[in-house]
Amino acid sequence: MKYKSLKDTDDEIFRLLKEEEKRQNSDIPLIPSENFASDAVLKAIGSVFTNKYAEGYSGKRYYKGAVNIDKVESLAIERAKQVFGAYSANVQPYSGSPANAAVYFALAKPFADTILGLELSSGGHLTHGSKVSFSGKLFNSVMFTVKKNGEIDYDEVESLALKHKPKIIWAGTTAYTKLIDYERFRKIADKVGEDTYLVADISHISGLVASNVIPSPVNFVDIITTTTHKDMRGPRGAMIMVTPRGIQKNPSLDKMIDDTVFPFLQGGPHINTIAGIAVALKESESLEFKEYSKQILLNCKALCTSLINRGFELVGGVSETHLTLINLTKDNINGWEFAYALEKAGIIVNASTIPHDENSPFFPSGIRIGTPAATTLCLKEKDMDTIAEFIYQVKLELDTFKFKELSSQKLRKDPNIRKGFINELINSKRIKEIKLETENFMKVYSK
Ligand SMILES: Cc1ncc(COP(=O)(O)O)c(C=O)c1O
Numbered sequence: 001m002k003y004k005s006l007k008d009t010d011d012e013i014f015r016l017l018k019e020e021e022k023r024q025n026s027d028i029p030l031i032p033s034e035n036f037a038s039d040a041v042l043k044a045i046g047s048v049f050t051n052k053y054a055e056g057y058s059g060k061r062y063y064k065g066a067v068n069i070d071k072v073e074s075l076a077i078e079r080a081k082q083v084f085g086a087y088s089a090n091v092q093p094y095s096g097s098p099a100n101a102a103v104y105f106a107l108a109k110p111f112a113d114t115i116l117g118l119e120l121s122s123g124g125h126l127t128h129g130s131k132v133s134f135s136g137k138l139f140n141s142v143m144f145t146v147k148k149n150g151e152i153d154y155d156e157v158e159s160l161a162l163k164h165k166p167k168i169i170w171a172g173t174t175a176y177t178k179l180i181d182y183e184r185f186r187k188i189a190d191k192v193g194e195d196t197y198l199v200a201d202i203s204h205i206s207g208l209v210a211s212n213v214i215p216s217p218v219n220f221v222d223i224i225t226t227t228t229h230k231d232m233r234g235p236r237g238a239m240i241m242v243t244p245r246g247i248q249k250n251p252s253l254d255k256m257i258d259d260t261v262f263p264f265l266q267g268g269p270h271i272n273t274i275a276g277i278a279v280a281l282k283e284s285e286s287l288e289f290k291e292y293s294k295q296i297l298l299n300c301k302a303l304c305t306s307l308i309n310r311g312f313e314l315v316g317g318v319s320e321t322h323l324t325l326i327n328l329t330k331d332n333i334n335g336w337e338f339a340y341a342l343e344k345a346g347i348i349v350n351a352s353t354i355p356h357d358e359n360s361p362f363f364p365s366g367i368r369i370g371t372p373a374a375t376t377l378c379l380k381e382k383d384m385d386t387i388a389e390f391i392y393q394v395k396l397e398l399d400t401f402k403f404k405e406l407s408s409q410k411l412r413k414d415p416n417i418r419k420g421f422i423n424e425l426i427n428s429k430r431i432k433e434i435k436l437e438t439e440n441f442m443k444v445y446s447k
Contacts, residue, residue, distance in 0.1 A: 295380070401425075
């Protein structure tokens with residue numbers, strides 16, 4: 001059977017695809033959880049592997065015809081174990097949130113057990129116990145925070161852990177600029193007792209961990225979860241790994257995880273994604289990838305310094321990792337407004353809460369900026385200074401907006417009042433000029 005091309009089959013999607021390619025080639029990509037997968041990864045995801053159903057695991061499938069699929073999944077597992085020093089790996093979770101859900105259901109009882117994680121506005125992920133996610137609704141979630149300097153308050157972690165005796169402690173972050181002290185987390189978990197599992201969610205930093213440019217949690221935690229599409233530069237997927245110390249603590253831990261992923265939570269694995277994960281893991285072992293990871297950190301430090309030099313306040317100062325958070329509290333703009341204006345100027349970031357934020361996650365007091373995607377496009381430290389200048393120029397233009405004087409932060413959430421801001425932005429000549437400048441700047445770097 002011969003199918004028609006995408007263009008001939010569905011012109012609307014084809015056109016949107018082309019538009020998105022153009023956008024990705026002209027904007028400055030600074031969302032820390034995004035990246036550009038390689039052609040090799042894209043080829044694996046968009047392959048005939050998508051056609052196959054393969055419920056079960058290698059050698060134990062509910063469907064026939066899985067001979068190649070077994071080999072693909074086994075390769076992905078072996079590579080994950082090799083790259084992260086894990087005892088076992090499950091590569092079937094559809095994404096990061098289902099991976100974390102599997103950990104919960106494997107280890108804790110809903111409506112009975114307590115879990116401990118980093119609070120959302122301090123940089124934790126929704127699945128680490130936020131009350132708007134299943135993790136905070138089905139489990140008794142207790143949250144720790146960061147201190148004024150942006151660092152996890154380990155004393156608070158310890159006192160909450162000893163008081164509440166959680167079944168799971170999450171050592172993981174989504175908007176955090178410091179290295180995590182896994183050893184301290186381990187000591188705390190050990191103090192609570194044998195029933196407590198320490199889980200590192202390294203979704204944001206797994207590429208840096210794989211490259212050994214930041215410390216790995218593998219010797220300190222029982223389980224590691226990670227997405228594969230952030231600084232790992234793979235497809236949208238996730239993995240759950242049991243560490244050597246995890247299997248020593250509980251010899252059934254790998255089977256408990258496997259049984260929870262399938263059949264408890266999921267059906268057929270996405271073999272095309274698993275093939276893409278295998279490719280990304282192979283790529284992560286190359287010298288080029290290690291150099292790439294080093295450059296992510298250098299770029300982030302350079303960007304922080306350039307932003308600080310232009311008067312921006314960063315949570316925790318110069319970042320130790322791949323992302324930074326601009327605290328906008330003193331600037332009389334919120335994260336939604338600034339991210340919106342930056343987008344109009346061709347700079348793509350996301351609005352983010354900052355520690356102890358009094359504003360909501362939709363209109364937070366900060367923006368989150370990261371360097372993994374820009375580094376894939378070969379941008380270097382000097383380019384970070386240019387980007388900081390673009391960001392600064394957008395901020396200077398916003399400072400001239402009447403909208404800022406007219407309304408309080410609270411009123412600005414009103415959609416009608418927000419229209420005033422959007423109108424000023426659309427009519428700003430300076431923002432249009434900056435957009436042309438960013439487009440020109442990216443011409444050198446686009447893929
Ligand atoms: C630390 C962390 N864990 C889990 C996830 C969830 O991943 P997904 O969006 O693939 O469900 C994210 C996503 O941003 C994350 O940052």
